[in-house]
Amino acid sequence: MPKVASPLGGIKSDLLGENALKLTTNACFGVMVIAVVTLTVIAVTYQPPDPWLQPSRFMTKIFTAVENATYQKDGSILITGEDVPGGIVTGAAAPPAISQSDVQAAEELVLSKVTDGVCDPNSMPINCSDPGVMIAIEKANLDKFPDIESFEYGAPVRGSDETECDIAWKFKPKKENSVRMYKDYRRYKLQLEPSCAYAVLDAGDWHSGKNARPQKFHGIDVNDSVPAQIEADDSFRKRKYLYYSRGGDYCKGMSHFQWSLLCALGEAQYLDRTFVLDLDLCLSAASNPGHEDEKVKDFRFYFDFEHLMEAASVIEQKQFLKEWEDWNSRHSGDQITYKVVSDFKVAPTQLQGEESTILWRTFELPEPDNYWYRVCEGEAEKVIQRPWNVLWKSKRLMNIVNSICGSLGWDFDSLHVVRGQKAQNKELWPNLDADTAPEALLQKLKDKIDEKRNVYIATNELQPGYFEQLNASYKVFVLDDFQYLWAPGSEWYSETTALANGQPVEFDGNMRAEVDSEVFMRGKKHVETFGELTFDCKDGVHTCKSS
Structure with missing residues (x-):
């Protein structure tokens, strides 16, 4: 086993003298130590119940009591503070999210200051610095992304033409317990209404508003240098x-x-x-x-x-x-x-x-x-x-998660398909391979997910295009469809290479499982493998718990 060298020598000899001293003092301090320990245990006993003070065996019950059961039970998801109810106690509460009432009040205030009350919808260019532009974008985001909360907005800037404005803003998914924020910058096509209010005609894709992208220097978004x-x-x-x-x-x-x-x-x-x-x-x-x-x-x-x-x-x-x-x-x-x-x-x-x-x-x-x-x-x-x-979890990996969700418009359903070695082992999982074949999935999903929906499949199936057949009824996406997010030239690739002293970093199996599971949990509907796609037992034959 590797040992870390000490800057000091003679540790063992020091310990001999230290142990000898302990022998002479233990008799004096023994009673006092026992008393202190006893009082401590009694004090703890009378504190309110706290699940994190329970023995390790109780943690399994906590981890498996949430909706994402297959991931939780087979250990393929990493549970951190974001995922644990009550685990986000940092001393700093999240600021209040922007609400519809906030936007409505701001719009009424802006319009009350318009002197003539009549505007020309054909007037160009759109004035991106007009307060009404930001209000229109905030309103559009609240309507378009009901599953995320928006917070602070940057100043809108000119897009690619006179009808467009780019803006950066902070957000967090409603399902995420964490108080930390993420950033997006989008391009919006706007129109000035006769009432002098602005309307968003079209919202661009995730990170489409490149003119509003903050200057990218390592350490601004993620400052984890020593x-x-x-x-x-x-x-x-x-x-x-x-x-x-x-x-x-x-x-x-x-x-x-x-x-x-x-x-x-x-x-x-x-x-x-x-x-x-x-x-x-x-x-x-x-x-x-x-x-x-x-x-x-x-x-x-x-x-x-x-x-x-x-x-x-x-x-x-x-x-x-x-x-x-x-x-x-x-x-x-x-x-x-x-x-x-x-x-x-x-x-x-x-x-x-x-x-x-x-x-x-x-x-x-x-x-x-x-x-x-x-x-x-x-x-x-x-x-x-x-x-x-x-x-x-690493913010760099969570940025990939949010990039995928943003690319799907935060409007998708999730499917978890366990295959790999389990599907090959017919003795322990006799039906798993057939139950998770594309033809079988199409039949099983008819009553679970509406046609034409975006469906994200979290899976350990390595064969490219294995789920292609599902595109007959759905718009199917898997993790490898988003390889550009960690490929050479991506933010993740550049930043991890810098951390590794210039050596490229593999997007490894643990990173894949972490991103896959986090995207899965952000879907609107969740379909699991065991109990929904197959009646094989998760841990092999005869291991299913009786209901």
Whole structure:
């Protein structure tokens, strides 16, 4: 197992002296520790019920209690703060969305200031700076996109001709619990009515208003760069840190990694310490079919590091190690103090009074005792709350999700078709292959989705054009229809390449599953595989739960 080198030497010898001191003090402090722990448990017992304080086995019930059951139950969707009811508690509420009444009041105010009250519909060019233009666009967006909430608008600018205006605006899907905003910039064709109100004749496609696109510099929309080292000489010493060495969680599935990371962040929060975050992840082969485990994948490919820095006290690991080493090299007589904890059974409650600058947990035992989440088991479950609100999905991936939804006009139905290895295994899933064939799907969808609707199919079927036959009744889209959103030249490609020091980044299996599932959940109707398209059991024959 890889170990992170310490800037300091002699750790083991220091621990021997430390352990000897513990033997002489445990007898004095034992009774007091037991009393404190007992009072803590009693206090927690009388707090209102909180699902995130429950043991791990209860989390499955929470994750499977939402509408997207197939994804949730087979672990192919990554649950983060956006998806958890009550998980978005950041201290900053979202501003109120623009409503029809807001727009109507603004329009009445603008029209009341028109002196003659008569306008020529043929007058050109359209004055994009007229307040009535923005009002007309706001009204059109409220009518066209009932499933999203609009917020702040930029100043309208001239489009491609004298009848058009481009405008940038912020929005968020109504179904998304997150308070974060996304940006669109569209082109609108307008007309001035005889009443002097403006009317939108046509709204362009997603990101069609290129003249209103903000100047694109890396870090404006997504600012997840690692903060520069603070120059103040004593800045590093002012904080206390919780440092987890890499354990057996490395190269496990993303949900496993997340469960462990949230445990570590919860302990840091409980101990009021800054957590040392390693941005290097390992993508498990299980999450990326056709590949081996891939090490040194950037945390920021999958999670919103910018939000994490705002919502929690964290420091990037490389910066932390450098500042630790720099301090000790400058202050030979005043070395940074640290305490090594090598047993996950040492509960956070036992470390509350620790005065060392660095609390360093190591995970060197065999699996599964080297998993980070073991720290939050047992006694710790009663006091450590996993801070779901600090961990959001990567904004870059969510921008792709919203780009796809925007391309479909936010008006589509969703179909989840599980195939892959399950469809090939006739012993465990004898009917799945036939039940998810295009001919069968056309028959099954007749009573579920109206003809001619846009239908987004989230699937692990890799054969190109497999669902082409469904276009006889629907307008069918799959993830690969939108490859331009991550292809060379796209924003995602440019920004992830910059994060990877100039090396192109593969749009891997975990990213695909994350985007696929998020688009699926934004559909107006949802049709699942198990229970709707096939009566095979999700986990194989004889595993269906009796009703």
